[in-house]
Amino acid sequence: MRALSWALLAPNPHNRQPWLADLSVAGVITLHVDRDRLLPHTDPSNRQITIGLGCFLELLRMAAAEDGYRAEVVLFPQGSSLTALDQRPIARITFRPDPAVARDPLFALVPSRRSNKEPFDVNRPVAPEMLSQMEAVVRNGARFGGTVDRSKVLEWRTLTREALRIEVVTPYTYRESVDLFRIGRREVDANPDGIDFSGPMFESMHLTGMFTREMASDPTSFAFKAGMDAVYANADTAMGHVWLVTTDNSRETQIAVGADWLRVNLAATALGLGFQPLSQALQEFPEMAGPFRQVHERLAPEGGTVQMLSRIGYGPVVGRSPRWLLETRIINA
Numbered sequence: 001m002r003a004l005s006w007a008l009l010a011p012n013p014h015n016r017q018p019w020l021a022d023l024s025v026a027g028v029i030t031l032h033v034d035r036d037r038l039l040p041h042t043d044p045s046n047r048q049i050t051i052g053l054g055c056f057l058e059l060l061r062m063a064a065a066e067d068g069y070r071a072e073v074v075l076f077p078q079g080s081s082l083t084a085l086d087q088r089p090i091a092r093i094t095f096r097p098d099p100a101v102a103r104d105p106l107f108a109l110v111p112s113r114r115s116n117k118e119p120f121d122v123n124r125p126v127a128p129e130m131l132s133q134m135e136a137v138v139r140n141g142a143r144f145g146g147t148v149d150r151s152k153v154l155e156w157r158t159l160t161r162e163a164l165r166i167e168v169v170t171p172y173t174y175r176e177s178v179d180l181f182r183i184g185r186r187e188v189d190a191n192p193d194g195i196d197f198s199g200p201m202f203e204s205m206h207l208t209g210m211f212t213r214e215m216a217s218d219p220t221s222f223a224f225k226a227g228m229d230a231v232y233a234n235a236d237t238a239m240g241h242v243w244l245v246t247t248d249n250s251r252e253t254q255i256a257v258g259a260d261w262l263r264v265n266l267a268a269t270a271l272g273l274g275f276q277p278l279s280q281a282l283q284e285f286p287e288m289a290g291p292f293r294q295v296h297e298r299l300a301p302e303g304g305t306v307q308m309l310s311r312i313g314y315g316p317v318v319g320r321s322p323r324w325l326l327e328t329r330i331i332n333a
């Protein structure tokens with residue numbers, strides 16, 4: 001239960017928290033995906049959701065080790081499909097007492113890890129050696145890459161900005177995000193997942209009728225334009241970009257990418273860097289084909305899959321994303 005309570009803090013797409021832990025067998029966690037929490041339009045094959053489950057499993061492993069347990073993981077014990085996740089388990093995790101199990105130094109960064117969705121300081125460059133320090137924590141097979149070169153960063157700003165625009169102007173993909181807006185503290189408390197719009201400014205705008213889902217969906221409204229300015233500001237203030245590439249795209253590889261992505265995020269946290277995934281250009285819906293092709297031509301010219309892409313830089317301190325209580329994520333206890 002302690003390990004699971006830590007694993008809840010793993011990064012995951014749109015903060016969907018798509019994990020369900022079956023505890024019907026003593027000493028064993030059978031991990032399932034909550035199929036009500038998928039993103040069928042922006043993540044049609046559930047690739048990104050699977051990566052989020054990989055982050056969860058890596059954090060579970062770290063937390064178990066802190067208490068002297070080795071988490072032995074068997075992935076997809078009943079098989080899997082590359083088309084979509086289904087009712088079959090994602091993993092079966094058995095806890096074995098092991099006083100000699102190595103504790104992971106990255107675990108100490110977990111309470112401080114964030115996905116920073118605020119603009120970064122464009123007057124504060126990121127030192128190139130920080131890329132090698134992030135690369136050093138990758139150990140599950142993904143190829144790490146990154147740049148803080150100004151000319152290349154400007155190119156990536158342009159590409160990620162365009163990908164953001166496409167996701168928003170495509171009605172069915174934008175609607176998927178709008179449906180997950182949690183506007184104001186009352187909505188966040190009632191549904192502590194999705195996209196959090198809380199805090200004094202959003203509370204005031206919501207109470208005065210200046211920010212609603214309907215207005216956020218109307219391209220002529222102030223709320224829509226302000227929202228676009230905000231997401232563009234994030235893309236436009238990136239001071240570096242990092243990514244992970246794999247030679248294949250199996251479900252097992254996607255889980256391994258999640259483990260490495262969590263580790264890179266924690267390493268960035270240790271360096272004091274803000275970190276925010278910009279995965280729009282990696283999404284596999286038809287309207288995103290142009291940016292998707294460009295990213296793969298740049299980062300995987302000989303083949304493979306660009307699994308994750310993030311901006312880095314120095315940003316303000318931000319709060320933790322909300323989480324569902326552990327009890328809501330457990331079945332058959």
